[in-house]
Structure formats: structure tokens, C-alpha cells
Amino acid sequence: MNNTYADYVAVGLNAQYFSSLLGGATLDTGFRPSKNGWYIPNYGSFYKGSKGGNCMGMVAFAKFYYAKGYSKNLYSNYKDAEPTTTWLDDEVAIQLASRVHNEMVWDDIVDKELDKQLASSMGVFRSLVGALVVTKRPALMAIYEKRLNPLSLVGGHAISVYKIELSGTEIVYHIYDPNFKGDDDNRRITLTLDGHGGGRFKSYPGGTTAQTSRYKYNYFNHFGYRAGYTQAMMENLKKLADKGFAGDNRFPTFKLTKITAKTSGEVIFDAENPSETSDEEKGFTLEGQEKYITEDTAVIIEGTVT
Numbered sequence: 001m002n003n004t005y006a007d008y009v010a011v012g013l014n015a016q017y018f019s020s021l022l023g024g025a026t027l028d029t030g031f032r033p034s035k036n037g038w039y040i041p042n043y044g045s046f047y048k049g050s051k052g053g054n055c056m057g058m059v060a061f062a063k064f065y066y067a068k069g070y071s072k073n074l075y076s077n078y079k080d081a082e083p084t085t086t087w088l089d090d091e092v093a094i095q096l097a098s099r100v101h102n103e104m105v106w107d108d109i110v111d112k113e114l115d116k117q118l119a120s121s122m123g124v125f126r127s128l129v130g131a132l133v134v135t136k137r138p139a140l141m142a143i144y145e146k147r148l149n150p151l152s153l154v155g156g157h158a159i160s161v162y163k164i165e166l167s168g169t170e171i172v173y174h175i176y177d178p179n180f181k182g183d184d185d186n187r188r189i190t191l192t193l194d195g196h197g198g199g200r201f202k203s204y205p206g207g208t209t210a211q212t213s214r215y216k217y218n219y220f221n222h223f224g225y226r227a228g229y230t231q232a233m234m235e236n237l238k239k240l241a242d243k244g245f246a247g248d249n250r251f252p253t254f255k256l257t258k259i260t261a262k263t264s265g266e267v268i269f270d271a272e273n274p275s276e277t278s279d280e281e282k283g284f285t286l287e288g289q290e291k292y293i294t295e296d297t298a299v300i301i302e303g304t305v306t
Contacts, residue, residue, distance in 0.1 A: 021166050027132045029066075031162035034182040035073045036066045040087045040094060041210040042178040047098040047250060053209040056158040056228065057101025058178035059140055063160060064234045067137050075182065078241055085286060095251050096241040103237070104228035121191055121199045125171055127222040128161055138162040138176065139222055143204065146219040155215035157208050161189075169193055179210040189220070252305045261296035268292045268299065 021027075037058075044053040065074045078093040087093065131139035138160035144153040163174035171191040180187055193199045203216040240248050259269040268281055269292050283291045 021129065023166075023168060025166045027129065027164040027166075029132055029136055029138055029162045031062075031066050031138050031160075031176070032184050033075075033162075033176045033180075033187070034184050035075050037062050037075060037176050037181065038093065038097065038178060039075045039079070039181055040090065040097065041181045042097075043210050045094050045098045045251075047095070048102045050098040050101055053157075054097040054101040055178050055208065056104050057099070058097050059138075059158050059160045059176060060104070060229055061097070061100045061234065061237075062176065062178075063138050063140065064229070064231075065238075067135075084289070091251060092241055092244050095245055095249070096237060099237055099250065100229075100234070103233055121201050121220075122197070124220055124222055125191060125199070128173070129164065131222065132161070132164060140224070141175075142221045142223055143206075143217040144219040145215040145217055153219060155206075155208055155217065157206060157215075157217070159187075171199070177206060179206060254303050254305055256301065256303045258302040259292055260300045260302075261294050262298040262300050263296050266294065266296065268294050 042053050042055050042058055044050045050057075062074055070077075078090065078096060079087075080090050080092075128139050128141075131137075140158060140160050143157050143159060145155045146153055157177075157179075159178070160176045161173045162176055165172040165174070170193055173189040173191070174184075175187045175189055177183070177187045189204045190202045191199045192202060201218060201220055203218045205213050205215070206217055207213045207215055245251075255271075256269070257271045258267070260267055267276060270276055281293050283293050285291055
């Protein structure tokens with residue numbers, strides 16, 4: 001029996017249905033990270049609470065965008081008008097991910113919902129299956145590394161499940177992890193069945209951002225998309241992003257004033273004394289952008305923010 005209202009779903013699937021799936025089946029929403037995920041990896045930004053990553057904003061917006069069926073794939077959207085070989089200067093995509101992430105009520109989800117969920121591995125499995133069967137869209141997951149001494153959940157991260165492969169011995173979840181852009185082939189979480197109606201998740205190596213894989217995730221929860229967002233909020237941010245956030249830009253302007261080699265102290269660039277930058281310290285990217293060259297392994301960048 002299915003009872004649906006708006007995008008909230010209450011689903012009841014009987015035991016016989018789940019038993020039939022465990023004999024061998026594939027549930028596939030059609031979502032693929034290389035088309036329907038973000039082309040930028042999850043490094044976060046300096047904006048508000050995004051310094052620790054934009055994972056929730058990225059997976060939630062990817063689900064929203066896919067569900068709406070927009071003609072242009074998300075992976076191809078929100079790139080600069082003059083594209084370069086790097087995503088680091090693509091302000092619209094980074095700002096959109098950051099603003100969606102900061103609109104959520106993640107703390108409320110964790111404090112009021114997820115910490116009260118004590119579902120077994122098979123309970124999580126049944127919840128995810130119900131979500132994919134009913135909505136035909138990716139299901140969102142909150143994952144943690146559970147530590148026992150002292151008892152704690154660390155490294156909170158958000159991913160989504162877009163495909164489930166079932167056999168008599170294991171259940172394989174194909175996941176979109178925003179830390180790994182465009183990866184259709186390697187991001188998997190496996191639930192090994194014990195043959196007695198139960199199962200156990202294998203740990204999943206990862207991190208809160210693309211900069212780290214320090215955690216061995218072993219605690220998994222499924223939560224509803226609408227627990228943190230409204231449709232109106234998503235649509236509004238999309239409209240703003242479609243216009244490049246014109247008139248509503250939350251990112252400040254940075255003016256570069258000086259670049260200094262960290263070890264040698266060599267002044268690579270000085271806006272007040274541009275003539276001191278030698279031609280040997282200048283170059284150009286493949287796209288024709290000016291760049292500065294140093295043999296030092298790190299630099300100190302100075303500037304003003306307005």
C-alpha cells in the first residue's frame with residue numbers, strides 16, 4: 001500500500017516483496033553522477049557553514065534537479081561563460097552549492113531525527129528500497145564513523161543512493177558521493193547478508209570533503225529530502241543561479257595585492273610595484289590567462305575583500 005502526498009511518502013512493502021528482491025534484482029533510478037551530479041567536487045567554500053563541505057546541499061540539489069527533469073544535465077550546467085580547465089573559478093556553481101547547503105536544517109535533522117533512529121542494517125535497506133521503488137529518485141543518506149570509546153558519531157557526511165543491486169549474498173548500493181565528481185563506477189556501499197534475515201554493512205572509506213578520506217564510515221541512515229528543504233527554496237535558488245546571482249551575489253570581491261614565496265620570501269607579484277615582477281615570473285595558461293611562476297612549493301597570497 002502506498003500513500004503519497006506532495007513529495008512526502010509513506011510506504012508499506014510486505015515481507016514477500018523483500019524476499020523476492022533478495023533472490024536477485026536491480027532497482028535503478030537512472031541517475032548517474034557523470035550526468036546528474038555536480039561537475040565540481042565537494043571542497044566547500046568560505047561562505048557561512050560551508051567551510052566543512054557542501055555535501056548535503058550538493059546531493060539534495062542534485063536530487064531536486066534530477067526529479068524536475070531539466071533539459072540541461074546538472075553536470076553540464078553553471079559553468080563560467082568562458083570555461084577553463086579548472087572548476088575553481090566557477091563562482092556560480094560553488095555559490096549555488098554553498099547556499100543550498102546553508103539553507104538546510106542539518107542540525108535539526110541530526111539532533112531531532114537521526115540520533116533517534118536505531119534501525120538495523122536491514123531496516124535501512126528496506127527504507128532505501130521503499131524510497132527508490134516509490135519515488136524513482138535517489139535516496140539521501142547520512143553516514144558517520146561510529147566510535148565506541150567513547151561512544152560517538154564523527155565525520156558526518158551526506159551521499160545519495162541511486163541504484164541497488166541485490167543477490168542472495170549481498171546488497172550493493174551505487175552511491176553519489178559529492179567528494180568524487182563524475183564517478184559512476186567506483187562509489188559503492190555493500191551490505192553482506194548473513195543468510196538468516198540479517199546483514200552487516202562493510203565500512204566505506206571517505207571524508208567530509210574531497211580533501212580527506214580519513215573516516216571509515218560504518219553507521220548509515222536514510223532520511224527524507226524534505227526533512228531539510230522546501231521545493232520553493234530550491235526553485236528560488238535555481239532561478240537566481242540561472243541569472244548568475246545577478247543582484248543577489250553573496251560572494252565578496254577579492255582584489256589581489258601581493259604574492260610572496262613562503263620559503264624564499266621572493267615577491268612574485270606586487271600590485272603597488274608591478275614593474276618589479278620580472279618576465280621570468282610570468283606566464284600564460286592554455287586559455288590565455290596570465291599566471292605567475294615560482295619554484296617555491298607554497299605562496300602567501302594577500303588581498304582585500306569588498
